[in-house]
Amino acid sequence: MVVVEGTIYPLLSRLQRDGLLQHEWQESEQGPPRKYYEATEFGHEVMALVTEKIATLNKTLKRL
Amino acid sequence: MKEVTRIHIAKTSYDVEIEAKKELGRYLAALEKYSDDTEIMMDIEIRITEILAERGIKKDQVITLDDVKALREQLGEPKEFKQDDGDDDPVAEETGEAGIGRKLFRDTDNAVLGGVLSGLAAFFGVNPAVMRILFILLMLMSFGTALLAYVLLWAVVPSAQTAADKLQMRGRSVTIASIREVNEGMVARRPGMDIETKKTLLTLTGVICVIGAALTVLFTVMAGLAVYFNRYHAFSQEIAVSNLLLGALVGAVCSGLLLASLFGILAYAAFSRKMTKRTIVSICIVISLGLVSFCTAVGLTQYSVFKTRYEPDASSWAPSQFHRFIK
Numbered sequence: 001m002v003v004v005e006g007t008i009y010p011l012l013s014r015l016q017r018d019g020l021l022q023h024e025w026q027e028s029e030q031g032p033p034r035k036y037y038e039a040t041e042f043g044h045e046v047m048a049l050v051t052e053k054i055a056t057l058n059k060t061l062k063r064l
Numbered sequence: 065m066k067e068v069t070r071i072h073i074a075k076t077s078y079d080v081e082i083e084a085k086k087e088l089g090r091y092l093a094a095l096e097k098y099s100d101d102t103e104i105m106m107d108i109e110i111r112i113t114e115i116l117a118e119r120g121i122k123k124d125q126v127i128t129l130d131d132v133k134a135l136r137e138q139l140g141e142p143k144e145f146k147q148d149d150g151d152d153d154p155v156a157e158e159t160g161e162a163g164i165g166r167k168l169f170r171d172t173d174n175a176v177l178g179g180v181l182s183g184l185a186a187f188f189g190v191n192p193a194v195m196r197i198l199f200i201l202l203m204l205m206s207f208g209t210a211l212l213a214y215v216l217l218w219a220v221v222p223s224a225q226t227a228a229d230k231l232q233m234r235g236r237s238v239t240i241a242s243i244r245e246v247n248e249g250m251v252a253r254r255p256g257m258d259i260e261t262k263k264t265l266l267t268l269t270g271v272i273c274v275i276g277a278a279l280t281v282l283f284t285v286m287a288g289l290a291v292y293f294n295r296y297h298a299f300s301q302e303i304a305v306s307n308l309l310l311g312a313l314v315g316a317v318c319s320g321l322l323l324a325s326l327f328g329i330l331a332y333a334a335f336s337r338k339m340t341k342r343t344i345v346s347i348c349i350v351i352s353l354g355l356v357s358f359c360t361a362v363g364l365t366q367y368s369v370f371k372t373r374y375e376p377d378a379s380s381w382a383p384s385q386f387h388r389f390i391k
Binding site for chain 1 (some may be wrong): 074076077095099101104107108110111113114117123138139140141142144200223
């Protein structure tokens with residue numbers, strides 16, 4: 001499966017819309033300002049839950 | 065020098081070749097078609113300036129067609145990273161139900177005994193009851209030899225254990241959806257016998273087999289002894305007790321004992337409620353040994369009778385009566 005660089009933009013946009021990410025602008029020495037993303041508190045919670053879920057799934061798959 | 069024009073990407077101005085501008089315009093238009101989110105477009109534009117910077121093109125420098133092609137390759141085609149919410153991409157690998165042949169398995173879910181007949185029913189796509197009635201008719205017509213075929217199939221045909229086996233048994237394609245169906249018990253599972261009935265039936269079979277074994281042993285030993293000790297008195301007519309007839313007697317007794325052990329094995333299987341490969345193999349061996357010894361006994365008797373008829377002074381024992389007794 002090929003994953004191109006452009007894949008990241010819709011993903012970031014969606015995560016931000018769902019409130020998992022927030023971003024801030026930072027000036028860049030050359031060219032336009034850059035966006036820096038950061039996980040919100042809710043984002044961290046979701047991440048913990050998903051990690052747990054994936055671990056359970058992996059365990060189940062290994063047992064098969 | 066190629067003709068250039070001026071454009072702005074993310075509020076940064078560049079000079080760009082006409083060809084490169086057209087190419088870039090097509091690319092951005094394609095991106096816009098896939099994503100209505102202006103923020104994404106903005107992000108991509110910023111990323112384009114960064115990629116251009118990495119390629120050594122800063123503000124007010126010239127973008128060539130090669131640059132556009134390179135960044136297009138790096139960012140990817142829009143359809144490769146469009147927003148998919150999971151439902152706009154129908155599963156392409158629908159193989160359909162036809163084309164996959166059925167495989168013969170033993171259907172242990174609907175089994176009465178070993179699942180051979182229900183497996184055959186699934187294989188031919190008929191109701192198991194039809195198969196069972198056919199088999200009983202076949203048993204009656206073939207004087208029980210169909211049972212041997214059943215035992216053989218039981219030993220040879222594997223049981224359908226995984227969901228994939230069960231699907232192939234019914235000739236259905238193995239997909240994630242159909243496997244889930246099987247595991248949730250949604251595939252039409254014809255009601256087999258419930259466990260209580262099965263238990264009672266097995267116990268009954270076991271008891272009958274034990275009684276059968278005991279009676280067979282008793283009868284074989286009694287008959288064998290009776291024939292042996294009365295060989296001069298009861299049948300003292302014109303046939304002498306030759307070694308051949310003694311051999312026949314031994315063969316007959318052996319087959320009787322083997323029949324008894326067959327009952328024993330069946331009783332064991334019924335009581336332990338399982339039919340392993342080992343049990344099946346020993347049943348096959350016992351049956352074939354029993355048939356061999358029985359045929360030997362009959363053959364030897366017939367041969368003695370034949371001999372007596374044509375060499376009258378060789379014996380003094382009634383062959384027909386002995387024969388009848390053995391049988």
